[in-house]
Amino acid sequence: MVDQRPFGRTGVRISSLTLGAMNFGQRGNPDHEDGIRIIHRALDAGINAIDTADVYSQGESEEIVGKALAGGRRDEVFLATKFHGQVGDDPQHRGNSRRWIIRAVEHSLRRLGTDWIDLYQAHRPEPDTDFDETLGALTDLVHQGKIRYIGTSTFEPSAIVEGQWLARRRGRERVVSEQPPYSILAREIEREVLPVAQRHGLAVIPWSPLAGGWLSGRYHGGLDAPISRRADRLPARFDPTRPANAAKLAAVDKLAALADEAGLSLIHLALAFVLEHPAVTSAIIGPRTMTHLESQLGAAKVTLSRDVLDRIDAIVPPGTTLNPADAGYQPPSLTDPAHRRRGASSPHLAEDVR
Template sequence: MDYRPLGRTGIRVSPLCLGAMMFGGKTSPADSAAIIDRALDAGINFIDTANVYNQGRSEEAVGEALQRNGRRSQVILATKVHGRMGEDPNAMGNTRRHIIEQCEASLRRLKTDWIDLYQVHRPQPDVPIDETLRALDDLVRSGKVRYIGSSTFAAWQLVESLWVAKEYRLERFVCEQPPYNLLDRRIERELLPMAQAYGFGIIPWSPLAGGLLTGKYRRDAPPPEDSRYANLDANPLYRRRMNDAVWDVIEPLETLAREKGTTLSRLALAWCMHQPGVTSPIIGPRTMEQLEDNLGALEVTITDEDRKAIDRIIPPGTHVAPYYEADWRAGAFRW
């Protein structure tokens, strides 16, 4: 396994990160534990979850699995804070109150004394970044958190956070978790160059474009009934993502994958994994079969010729489906 440094830190993580969004929800706790065991046996040492995933049940499933297998100390365990966790108007966001409260709750659910990487799930411009960083800094100083990171922040917001951290002598973000896949390459314009310049690790979410890059969807066929794209009328964002232009990317990518003797999903993951500046794409398997397919990406080599062919299909910095999409007035990225 090719372990990589997480940004400017001294810790090393596997080139794939096991995402736990399905755990405790569509994936039962027992199946979640089996997937975690298999991932750890394969060499993955990086697990990412969030307090809002299935309203805490994902963290509970991860915590129970690591307690049962006794391998907590082998894992770089990451979780996130920001989303709503109750009806109270203060039960969400990047305030000091919410961050401290939710860190304690996550520690209980994860059955651990410390969180290796605690990430702010979304930006919130109406909360000063110094308030957010001060709360996170206190958690690091208390030993409850080892490192801090962000998710779906813009490049300018991360540079601002570095200035504030330096000005007030606070812990700085060590990594960013943005959406990045072969249908949306826009982070290559500013975010990736910024991350390389300032030493941020990059942990892409949705490297398989929410399933569009798995090969199970077809241009002229209805989506599978159990898929997230089954009811496009109920989700306008999914409807915008599954547009005519995506097939002009997916179909030639499938041809390239066949020529390499692999699957579309493995090609897409391997490409993301080996892009300059990327640390560890997050896979989100719902089943053991999906995990096994994802692990196969570790055996796929991306050549210079492959990169040129892919760049002809979907040019650098462009997109055909919206993943990296921001509403700055609302202060949050849309899912």
């Protein structure tokens, strides 16, 4: 069975592994019945937290989760979903504004087949929208009983602190969790995000602990990269011919050898590493198949020795992200020349919302 840990200072406890539902639906596994079986197996194994988002397969993921929880299993689950990414063709159906949040939550509640969402998260920051506008709408939803807690995903440390400041100064409900990218290959959040979360008592539920599959055992030096729709869609993160990804591949080979020496699968090594950090509450696993789920469940019972952790640090030093594209979000101050150059126009930038 999977152990449970405190969810920040809320008094809630959730499993140290969270079932991520990103791969349920057309984006991953389109078989609804298979997705339901995977969810039920995870619940039976002791996982009590499920994370999805309205943008995953354009709402289909939420629908599959809702079907799986129908018939009496809703109460045993800490259910999290997210808003921000565009749903449908209407460009107004996105973002962190009050207008969209109030509408988006109703759609998510309907698809999930529930009267309340335990954790409602801003999927990404939106610098052009006043954070107080977002928190004001979310606070109203808490007071209405439609959501229980507020979370963020892939927010910068300054934004995390701003959320705590707004809660105190403006009387908003407090953000209680952050969902950042974190893996052996992407350790940047160790510099500030994790210490800030600890300082403010936030739960941390990292996404992509297997680095988008790089730590699943599928990638090996000297072999052709596995065929993946993500590789076609996100070459910056998955094209092995790019220098930053070649560096990841070299690290993966060393980590695979270390895992073998320690008598572990690479998957268990990777997940156990993320769970080792004292700031981490629960690592999000995103299986597409039952085999994927079974290969990850046992990681919650693995404890890495100090020697193994030291050797991981030698391969990928603390605070290091080998490929900046794996950071999940880059602020406009870095991506938009208009923020750095007088008179420059702002290009439309595509967003990778995991």
